[in-house]
Amino acid sequence: MIHPIPPGTRDVLPDEMREQRAITDGLHRTFDAAGYGEVWTPMLEYEEVLGSETSGASGYRLFDDQGDVLALRSDMTLPIARLAATRYPDAEPPLRLSYFGHAYRSARRGSGQATEFLQAGVELLGVPGPDGEAEVIDVLLQSLAAAGLARHRVGLGDSALYRELLANLEVPAEHHADLLARLAGKDLVGLEMRVQQLGLSDAALRLLSRLPEMRGGPEMLERAHDVAGPALDGLARLYATLEERGLADRVILDLGLVRHMTYYTGAVYEVYDPAVGFTLGGGGRYDDLVGRFGDPRPACGFALDVQRVHVARAAEEGLR
Numbered sequence: 001m002i003h004p005i006p007p008g009t010r011d012v013l014p015d016e017m018r019e020q021r022a023i024t025d026g027l028h029r030t031f032d033a034a035g036y037g038e039v040w041t042p043m044l045e046y047e048e049v050l051g052s053e054t055s056g057a058s059g060y061r062l063f064d065d066q067g068d069v070l071a072l073r074s075d076m077t078l079p080i081a082r083l084a085a086t087r088y089p090d091a092e093p094p095l096r097l098s099y100f101g102h103a104y105r106s107a108r109r110g111s112g113q114a115t116e117f118l119q120a121g122v123e124l125l126g127v128p129g130p131d132g133e134a135e136v137i138d139v140l141l142q143s144l145a146a147a148g149l150a151r152h153r154v155g156l157g158d159s160a161l162y163r164e165l166l167a168n169l170e171v172p173a174e175h176h177a178d179l180l181a182r183l184a185g186k187d188l189v190g191l192e193m194r195v196q197q198l199g200l201s202d203a204a205l206r207l208l209s210r211l212p213e214m215r216g217g218p219e220m221l222e223r224a225h226d227v228a229g230p231a232l233d234g235l236a237r238l239y240a241t242l243e244e245r246g247l248a249d250r251v252i253l254d255l256g257l258v259r260h261m262t263y264y265t266g267a268v269y270e271v272y273d274p275a276v277g278f279t280l281g282g283g284g285r286y287d288d289l290v291g292r293f294g295d296p297r298p299a300c301g302f303a304l305d306v307q308r309v310h311v312a313r314a315a316e317e318g319l320r
Contacts, residue, residue, distance in 0.1 A: 008107050008115025020118075020310050024100060026146035027120050027304070034139045036098035036122045041079035043102065047071045050078055051292075059106025059115075072104040075261065076303055077286065080123045085294030093126020093297070100306075114307070121283065121303035125290065128298040130234075130241040133267045133285060137242065140283070140302045141250055144271065147304075148313045152273045152280070153250055157257025158235040159264040159284060161211075165231055169204045179208075183258040188212055212256030218243075220253055228255075238267050263289045271304065275315035280308045 005011070012020065031038070047061060047069040060072040073079055076099050088095055100120045107113035120143075124136050137154060144152045162183060166176050175198060182191040188209065195205050207227060214224050218239060225232050235253070242248045252272075259268045259282060266285035273280060283302030290297040 006115065008113060010114075010116075016310070019314075020306060023147045023306060023310055023313070024120060026148070027100075027143050027306075030139065030143045030146045031098040031122055034096070034122070034142070036096040036124075036139070038098045038100070039080065039083060040099070041073070041076070041083055041101065043072060044070045045073055045079060045082075049082055049293075050074075060104050073101075074105045075103050076101055076119050076121060077123065077261075077283075077301060078263070078289065080301070081286070081289045081299065082293045084123070084125050084297070084299075085290050085292075089294050091126075094132075095125040095297075096122065097125070098122045117308075118306040119281075119303045120306050121281070121301055123299060123301035125297050125299040127300075128287070130238040130267075132298065132300050133238055134241045134245055134247070136283065136300050136302055137251070137269065138245060138247055140269075140271070140304075141247060143304065144280075144309070147309050149273060149309070149316060151275060151316055152271060152312075153252050155215075155252050155254040155257050155270045155272060156235070156239070157254045157268050158232070158266060159258060159268045160234065160266050161228065161231050161255065162208075162258060165207065165211075165228065168231075169200060169207070171198065171200065171204075177262075180258055180262075183212060183256065186212075186256065188256075214255040216253060217248075218253070220255075224255060234266060259284060267300070269302065271302075273312040273316065275319055276308070276312045278308060280312055281305050 050071050050073065062070050064070055080097055080099060084095060102116055103119050104116055107115050122136065122139055124132050140154065162180060163176065166179065179191060179194060182194060192209050195208055211224065211228060214220055221232060221236050239248060239253065242251055257268055257270060263286045264284040265287045268284035270282040271280040281302060281304035285300040287298045290299055
């Protein structure tokens with residue numbers, strides 16, 4: 001008799017577990033060496049704490065004995081923001097935290113997507129501007145190397161870019177979320193159709209359809225500046241900081257990169273490995289999030305999907 005497990009979950013057997021443990025051990029060492037102290041948060045949070053952008057993504061809710069609605073966390077960033085605001089309200093910046101924990105996201109039955117996954121990551125709080133993001137990306141690159149990867153790259157975009165452009169184009173605010181969701185889903189055809197339905201000018205249509213297709217190095221930024229203007233200044237400053245730190249050779253500028261979580265306020269990044277066809281993780285800046293729970297604090301961080309990192313390492317080894 002076969003006893004099934006829920007769709008999107010999996011058993012991990014000893015051989016694979018040993019390999020994953022080697023990866024997490026390398027990540028632990030990297031996080032510790034960079035000064036990021038490990039924390040642990042509950043798997044369950046009150047739904048009102050997680051907010052609609054994460055509790056809705058989880059899709060897993062239940063009631064406690066008091067009738068309050070609880071939800072399984074769908075990522076680790078928001079619980080860490082709550083922890084930082086409530087447990088370290090008077091801490092001198094910067095505050096460096098790391099974590100390892102399972103998160104849960106709903107997926108269509110039969111899609112093959114994971115609904116339970118192990119995240120490992122860091123959050124840097126109290127450091128504004130490109131120095132904060134550059135430190136986090138540095139730790140990210142070190143972590144991937146410690147996990148045994150050699151071909152990884154980081155795609156770098158700016159979540160504030162399209163918000164600023166939509167405001168400059170006088171697109172009504174109620175349409176921003178829909179357009180940004182299409183960008184995040186790489187639905188450029190749907191984006192163009194929606195822009196046309198909104199009756200925006202031909203210039204606006206060209207801008208919003210051309211920019212998301214632009215990827216490359218600093219020369220791409222120069223071309224894009226002619227189209228987007230000062231909206232790209234923040235991304236240019238960050239890339240210059242990465243060049244100063246000797247990290248830019250692992251970075252691909254991607255103006256079509258918009259992450260699904262709505263709490264990002266600045267730079268966003270995703271991790272790629274050419275040996276596999278999926279992202280290994282991502283992150284970005286979320287300066288407004290900690291302020292939901294206490295005093296506002298600039299913050300940025302990243303999260304890796306440990307199982308995906310494991311698959312990428314095996315794929316790289318198969319190519320050697």
